[in-house]
Structure formats: structure tokens, C-alpha cells
Amino acid sequence: MSKRLEIAVIGADSPVAEALFDLMAERRFPVAETSALVLDPESEADVRFADRPLLLDDARTFDFTQVQLAFLTDADPELTAQAERAADAGVVVVDASSQNWRDSAIPVVAADVNPAAIAGFNERGIVALPDRLNVALAPILRALHGLFGLQAVTLTGLLAASDGGRPALEDLARETAALLNARAYERQYFARQIAFNVLGQDGDAGVDGATERERRIGDELRMLLGLPTLAVQATLVQVPVFYGHSASITLRFERNVDVEAAAAALQALPDFALEASQLAADGISPVTDAALSSRVQAGRLRRVDGDPLALALWLTADNIRRCAASAALSNAELLVRDHLT
Template sequence: MSCVVAVVGATGVVGREMLRTLEHRRFPATEVRALASARSVGSRVPFRGGELEVKLACAEAFDGVDIALFSAGAAASRELAPLAALRGAVVIDNSSAWRADPACPLVVPEVNMDAAKDRPKGIIANPNCSTIQMVVALGPLHAAARLKHIVVSTYQAASGKGHAAMDELITQTRELASGAEPTANVFPGSLAGNLLMDWKSGSLPDWSEEELKMVHETRKILGDASIGVTPTTVRVPVVTGHSEAVHAQFHRPMTASEARDLLRRAPGVRLFDEPYAPGRHPQPREAAGTDEVYVGRVRDDLAVPGALNLWIVADNLRKGAALNAVQIAERLVGG
């Protein structure tokens, strides 16, 4: 089956990655439309050896569209996604706008693709990047032993905040190397040579919005509101590639040996199964530009019997955003 695809936010860092992913995976689209806000109209973005002219993202732009991939921010998604759905498009939205909506499934194809069948608003939500890579790794373990409590610390790359953040990290790094004080316009301080808590406050005191996303999204994707999730999200001076240190407890004891057996067979996972040694572990430099979720340092916890510790790394622009959305579209088109 071929179809017409629209990419909304096509000039942004994730929108461009969506176009690259559609091209790389030879998605069966008879037409791809690049859509964006008025300030980007008329610009051009590369696709399939040529270029697409960017058109205005408005209601009429979705006429005849079968699948609309959105990465234009929550405000634009709240306005335009229902209009696209009314015109018959299945919307796959990468923003936070629809993730908590009970009428919009929150989908990671390797974990809960069946949820996409029930979409009364015509909108499927793409989870947060840090949540996606974690549930890809923990999904098969949850199916085997049911997760009870997750403690996760993230090490999130600058690209999660967009083009300007990536550029600012590079500029700050040069300034720091020259002995100058780094200039901070996008970040709330210097990210170069530093770590930042780089998200606005959430709905609960002392918790960031990003941390609370991981709590609610993990429960929704895995279909279990009883799972305890204790996150700490941190921005690190890496351009692309999120990393996570995860401690997982289960309703029945899980050994590292059993977990490794499950992860070897898990879709979308690349398991690092060698004995621990310095430098022999998943790294964001290696994960950048790849599709898999890298899992390593799978080990039995020393203090909690039957619990595990894992190190999880992925390209946040690909599996954490663009690839996950395109994989959902592929499953829909493939039936």
C-alpha cells in the first residue's frame, strides 16, 4: 500500500530526521509534503536526492494526506492535529500535546503497537525520547516478570532541545577551550564542561516536567499504573545520544542472566554482552546515527535481591523521535 505523507515541522531537527528516515527506510509514499510555519514557507529541505519546497502547515495542506508526522511543538499540534485528522489523516505526533490524552494511544512499536488500533481522535502520540529507549529495553523484562519500581537517571544530549541548543553547545565548548566564559542563551547556564537540570518545573513541587513525563508515559505504555518510576533527568555536554542508568525491581526475582537472554531476542535492542571493562559499554558516540537501543552493563543488584541495573543508550533524534514515528506509520501501512 502506498500513501501520501505530510511532515509537519519539516525544517526542525526532528522533522529533517523524519524525512531522512522515510528516505532511508524506503517508506512507500507516493507523495511527501514538507510543511512548517509561515517563516519557513518557500525554503527547501533535502529528500530522495532532490529537494522539497516547504509549504504552510494549515488545514488545507492535509487534503489527501494519509499519514501526518508532526514535530512542530505542542501548541502547533494542539491546533493542527485535529484538523489533519478531520481530513482523514492518521496523525503521529512527536510533541507532548496528546501523550496524556486517554483517547490518544501512546505507542512504541516494539512494546505496545496494538494500542494504535484504538485511536478515536485519529491521533497517535509519540512518547518522550527518554521514555522510548527505556521501555524498549524494559518492555521484554516487564512481560516476563512485571516491573514494580524503576529508578532512572538520564544523561540527555543537547539535540533534544533543537538546532539552537546543538549550536550553542559547540560555541560554548570553543569558548571554554579559549578561556572565555561560555555564553548561555538557549541553556540556563553553561552546558560545556558542566551538567544542567534543563527543564521547566512540573505539576509537582521539586520535579521537572521531563521527569514527570517519564513517570506517566512509562505507566501508560506498559499498561500498568502501579509501576513506581523515580526519575532524575540531566542535560549533559553531548551533541546527540541519550544515556540512562536504570535500576529495576520486579514482582518476581529477575536475574541478570535471564534478562540478557530476553534482551538478546528483543526487537530493536542491541545487547552489549561482554564482561565489564573500561570503554566496553554502550556510548552515545556509537549510538548516534543508528536505529537500535543499546543495552549494556546488565547486572544483578548488590543490595536488592532479584533487582537489576542496566545502562541504556540511543540516538534521541532517531529511535527517540523520528524513527519511532516512522515505525508506527510502517506498521499502519503494512496492516
């Protein structure tokens, strides 16, 4: 990646942008100049890249002819509109917000699962990420499918508050403090109490009983893995955790499961860790193992009692750093390597 690019980060004051700036410095992404774009350039947000403060520009008036590549780091509709304006100006946009574009002309790419799909960026000038749970899960499913032939996925996903950006993080922090001090708090993001609570539905359900995001999980997994008949049952639960999605997963295959072979396949995955200990004290969690990590963490890999075709496991990953910023940067690295030089 010898070519150095002028880039823009749209939503530069978001949690995803903060992680993205850190990772660009760590991975020496070929940046010439960086523009930090926000909706309120007069805010006191401290945006830094490689330990240097960046001036904030108004995303709505920025001249995108100055840059070749842009990252969208927040799903705010106004920022999304500016990302589309950038693409119309000839800028290649890498979406790190993991929003559902519902546009077949925008390729959905996980660089470690379906990298060839990134070639479709030319049609709209935008490359999207899968849902953040799928970013963590799809490489695992691909590896195990190659061994045993995947037929069905059942998962319960535990969603961290940071998926909703700073308003959701503030709700969790401030409502927690308010309840501990017997005070009222008016939530900005969550419809119901999130502090000290679990919300068993991540959005309104349709006539099939599934929420939009639960349906998206299944649709994307079938697309990413090239398995159009894969059965997927997803239940998404909002939990009072700041960073780190988790999931309890049961998989069913065409052929009998060999747990040792499955463990070896997972341990061979890049940016992946498998905890083999059976001790409760060693069990992985989003707070102690996933937060601020660029690796997907898995554990409790085991057979399902009475079913030789089934396998169960637990996973957790930082939804902001690993499943958004790092995954988007991997897509950008693919673009630079194969298409932008």
C-alpha cells in the same frame, strides 16, 4: 504496504524530519508525494528526501486535503496547531515530536510495546509517541517483567541537547565555541550554561519535587506496561551531548533475578544490542555507539549487591533517529498495514 500515500512532514526543517526522511527512504515507506511544511518557506533550509531536494511550503496555509498522512516533527506550538488543523481535515497525524499532549483521546503508542492501542487514532486523528527515554526503556522493561515481575524502576536519565531542536543544538555548539575563545554568548534555549556543564534539573519542580517530565516518565511507563502500581523514581539531567540519551537504571522484581536469562531476553529484542564486555574500553556511550544508530544499546547488566530481586543496567539510544523518527515511522507502518489500506 502496497498503497502509496500523499504525506506531509510538518516541521520539515527539524532534526527529527531529517532523520525521518532518511528512514522513509531506507525502509521504503509507501510514499507517492511528499510535502515539506515549515513556518518560513523562504529560508535556505536544505530539505531532501531520497537525495532529491523538496520545495518548502508554508505550514500555516497548506491545504491538507491533498494528503492522507502527516508527520509532526517539531513541538513548536505553531506547528502543533497546524497538525491539529490537519487532523480536523481528516488527515491521520503521527506525532514524532514526543510532546505531552495531555489528551486521553490521543493514543500514546510504542509499536513494539502496545501496538493495539493505535486503533484509538480515530477519535482525534492523532497518534502520539511516548517520551523518548520511554521509547528506549519500555521494551526492555516489558521483556524483563515477563521473566521476573517488575515492581519498581529507579533511573537517572541523561538528556541530549537535540531534544530541544535546533535552538538547543545551536546553544551547545555556539556556547562551546564562545567559551573556548573567551567570548560571551547569549543563549536562546537553555536558561543556564550548558557547554562544559551538567544541569541537574530539566525543568521547574512541583510540590512533590519532581519535574513535569519526570512525572510523565512514570505515568507513561505504568500505562505502556499495564502496571498501574509500578513504582517509578526518575531524575532527569541535561548534559552537554548533541545526540543520544542515556540512562542508569535499577529495577526491582517480584522474583529472584537470573542475569543470564535477562541478557538472553534483551538480546532477543529487535533493534537492540547488549554489550557483554566488562572492559571499560568497550563501554557504550551516546557519541560512539548511539548517535545515528537505529538500535537501543545497553550494557553493564548486573545484579545489585545484597538484593537478589534487583538488576542494574546502562542504556543509550539516539533520541532523534531511534526514539523519535524510527519510532514514529513504526507507528505509521502499523497504521498503513492495519487501518489505512
